[in-house]
Amino acid sequence: MSEDIDLDPGLRREIDSTSSRLDELDHYALLGVSRDADRKAIKSAYYGHAARIHPDRHFGKRLGPYKAKMEVLFGRMTIAHDTLANPQKRAPYDAYLTERERIAAFERALSTETGDDRAAPAPRSEVVIGAAPPTTTTRPVAQTVPTPPAQPLSPEAERLRREALARRLLGSKGGSHGSGAPPVRTSSVPSMPAASPNARPTPSPTGSGVRPAYSSIPTPTPRQLGVDAIVASARNAAAAGDWVNASTRMRLAAKLDPALAGEAEELRRRALGAMADAYVKQAQYEELEQRWVPAAISWSKAAEARPNDPHVAERAANALRLAGGDLHKAARFAETAARLLPDDPRARLTLAEVYFDAGLVRRARSELDAVLRALPSEPRARRLDDELKRRA
Numbered sequence: 066m067s068e069d070i071d072l073d074p075g076l077r078r079e080i081d082s083t084s085s086r087l088d089e090l091d092h093y094a095l096l097g098v099s100r101d102a103d104r105k106a107i108k109s110a111y112y113g114h115a116a117r118i119h120p121d122r123h124f125g126k127r128l129g130p131y132k133a134k135m136e137v138l139f140g141r142m143t144i145a146h147d148t149l150a151n152p153q154k155r156a157p158y159d160a161y162l163t164e165r166e167r168i169a170a171f172e173r174a175l176s177t178e179t180g181d182d183r184a185a186p187a188p189r190s191e192v193v194i195g196a197a198p199p200t201t202t203t204r205p206v207a208q209t210v211p212t213p214p215a216q217p218l219s220p221e222a223e224r225l226r227r228e229a230l231a232r233r234l235l236g237s238k239g240g241s242h243g244s245g246a247p248p249v250r251t252s253s254v255p256s257m258p259a260a261s262p263n264a265r266p267t268p269s270p271t272g273s274g275v276r277p278a279y280s281s282i283p284t285p286t287p288r289q290l291g292v293d294a295i296v297a298s299a300r301n302a303a304a305a306g307d308w309v310n311a312s313t314r315m316r317l318a319a320k321l322d323p324a325l326a327g328e329a330e331e332l333r334r335r336a337l338g339a340m341a342d343a344y345v346k347q348a349q350y351e352e353l354e355q356r357w358v359p360a361a362i363s364w365s366k367a368a369e370a371r372p373n374d375p376h377v378a379e380r381a382a383n384a385l386r387l388a389g390g391d392l393h394k395a396a397r398f399a400e401t402a403a404r405l406l407p408d409d410p411r412a413r414l415t416l417a418e419v420y421f422d423a424g425l426v427r428r429a430r431s432e433l434d435a436v437l438r439a440l441p442s443e444p445r446a447r448r449l450d451d452e453l454k455r456r457a
Contacts, residue, residue, distance in 0.1 A: 071126035080118065084134050088358040091162055092145035100159075104150050111146040115139065144354070161350045168343050171309045171336070292321045299332065308336040341370035345377065348384070357388035368398055375405035379412050382419055392423040403432075410439040414446055421449060426456055 070077070083090070093100055096110040116122060118135045128135070148154045299314035312332040319329040348363035364381035371377050382399035385391060399416035406412045417432035430453055436446045 069127055070129045070131060072123070072128065072131055076117065077131065080131055080134050080138065083138060087138070087141060088356070092149050092158065095142060095145050096149070098149075102149075107146060107149045111142060114142050118142075157350070161347065164343055165347055168340060168347065171340055171343075292318050292325075295321075296325065303332060303335070306339075308332060308339045312336040337370040341367050341377075344370060348380065352380070352384065357384055358390075360384040361388040361390050365394070365398075368401075372401075373405065375402040375409075375412060378402040378405070379415050383415050386415075386419050386422055392419060395419045396423060410436045410443070414440075414443065414449070418445070418449060421452065426453065429453060 072080075083095075087095075093102070096107060096114065098106055098110050102110075119139050120128065120132050120135050123135075148158050295314050295318040299311045299318060302308075302314060303311035312329070312335070315325060315329040315332045319325040344363050344367035348360050348367060351357075351360035351363055361381070361384035364377065364384045368374070368377045368381040378398040379402035382395040382402065385395035385398070396416070396419050399412070399419045402409075402412040403416045413432045414436045417429045417436060420426075420429035420432060429449070433446060433449055433453065436443065437450065440446055
């Protein structure tokens with residue numbers, strides 16, 4: 066109960082908030098310093114936090130569950146200080162953060178539905194607590210004059226309108242044509258077959274003449290020209306190895322032209338494959354720091370991007386188990402690794418550990434017996450064997 070804890074309510078709220086976001090905060094955010102903070106600023110911030118949250122500073126007080134939270138927080142802050150105050154450790158950590166931010170940008174690019182035809186949501190208004198409500202004034206409604214319906218164009222006016230539209234779309238320049246208007250570039254327009262001598266003229270909508278044969282030639286629409294430009298830019302990005310931008314642009318083109326859906330999906334798979342390397346590097350750093358929750362996320366993403374890589378699948382299963390994550394997912398990864406590496410006892414050991422944590426004791430024993438035959442002195446296997454014997 067709150068009345069049984071001798072901590073300031075504000076400090077309790079701060080500890081609760083930081084603890085709930087601990088796996089999301091990088092070392093700089095945890096200490097509350099900027100990315101360019103020098104060693105002096107880092108040490109000052111660290112000792113300032115220690116004076117407030119170190120359990121020894123509250124000796125003799127009733128801390129309840131906050132003692133364990135404070136110990137965890139101070140331990141993480143000590144790691145943050147030791148990393149950022151050491152140039153040899155800080156440089157690779159900064160590189161890790163840069164890579165993590167790049168991956169986050171790639172993920173947003175892959176997941177964001179670009180080119181949506183829906184109207185953008187209206188901006189939310191800022192609400193200030195205690196402020197007076199906005200005043201509204203009633204204005205007279207202005208009378209509007211109805212717009213007369215558009216009159217149909219004559220055949221000659223329709224022809225001129227189409228030619229002007231074609232000039233704008235196809236970007237023709239220079240030269241004179243007839244009355245001084247620039248000519249239409251006919252190289253992009255398919256030629257029409259010659260009219261049959263017995264063909265009847267096609268009457269215009271108004272019945273006041275004959276529509277020339279070339280007036281019915283379809284011209285590219287702005288929408289189609291936009292698709293072509295997007296497809297070209299996507300393919301150029303793919304040729305340069307920029308799979309994320311290629312995927313994003315082709316998905317936009319596929320929204321305008323569903324026939325491109327197959328190519329868009331292939332580029333998306335390529336983009337995920339290219340990101341797998343970045344996921345692996347990120348996961349390896351997080352695993353090195355024994356930050357198992359973010360490591361489990363990174364390894365899982367790498368395993369999903371590389372579904373046939375047994376080594377990545379085994380690491381994902383191990384990280385999920387140590388992070389206390391989804392054991393069904395961990396078992397699926399471990400089973401994939403054991404299936405693809407049937408002669409690798411370490412893959413089967415990870416599978417046995419996942420089965421044990423999931424309460425599948427018989428399956429764990431079966432896998433472990435195979436591991437012990439191959440690696441009888443493996444420390445992890447011996448520990449699991451002892452646990453199984455105690456469970457039995």
